Amino acid sequence: MNIKLPTKLLMMISCILCGSVFCSLSVLAQRQDSTISNVRAKKIYKTPQIKAVVPTYKPKSAFGYIPYNEVLASTKSNPGIKADKILSVLKVYPNPVSDQINLILKLDRESNLSVKIMDLLGNEVVTLANERVSAGEQTKSYTIPNRLNSGIYFLKVVSGAETVVKRISVL
Numbered sequence: 001m002n003i004k005l006p007t008k009l010l011m012m013i014s015c016i017l018c019g020s021v022f023c024s025l026s027v028l029a030q031r032q033d034s035t036i037s038n039v040r041a042k043k044i045y046k047t048p049q050i051k052a053v054v055p056t057y058k059p060k061s062a063f064g065y066i067p068y069n070e071v072l073a074s075t076k077s078n079p080g081i082k083a084d085k086i087l088s089v090l091k092v093y094p095n096p097v098s099d100q101i102n103l104i105l106k107l108d109r110e111s112n113l114s115v116k117i118m119d120l121l122g123n124e125v126v127t128l129a130n131e132r133v134s135a136g137e138q139t140k141s142y143t144i145p146n147r148l149n150s151g152i153y154f155l156k157v158v159s160g161a162e163t164v165v166k167r168i169s170v171l
Contacts, residue, residue: 086109086159087108087157087159087162088164090104090106090137092168096170096171099143100141100143100144101144103138105157106136107133107136111159112130112160113130113131113133115129115130115140115155115158116128116155116156117168118153120151120154126144126148133159148170150170152169152170153167154167155168
């Protein structure tokens with residue numbers, strides 16, 4: 001009886017193995033997922049380009065539209081029309097400055113003039129002048145206060161709506 005049991009067991013194992021190999025029975029192995037094996041990823045070697053022709057905008061009528069080049073040409077040819085430039089700072093001297101600073105500036109018309117010293121962060125340190133100045137070329141002198149530490153500052157000159165900023169060094 002002891003000999004029949006191992007032979008029966010051996011026969012059963014061999015039948016299972018032969019059946020799975022020849023009859024394609026998947027008894028010992030898992031079935032393969034058919035949805036993943038049939039789909040292949042498409043490789044893209046270059047990015048797609050969108051090709052479009054976009055025309056530039058040009059108005060069909062000149063009603064209410066004046067090109068900027070024509071405005072510039074008319075102000076140059078007609079001296080009666082002036083640009084709104086009021087302030088021209090011609091020179092700031094001496095630079096580096098120790099105790100007194102001089103400004104040569106030109107104003108096209110009479111206006112309020114404000115001269116301030118700003119630090120590197122844009123904070124106002126000292127207001128040197130806030131006065132009404134007549135038109136023409138002016139030379140102004142201002143004393144630098146002793147409380148100003150040595151370093152780099154900005155001189156902000158404001159006249160009307162125009163602002164001119166110059167860099168100065170204080171000793």
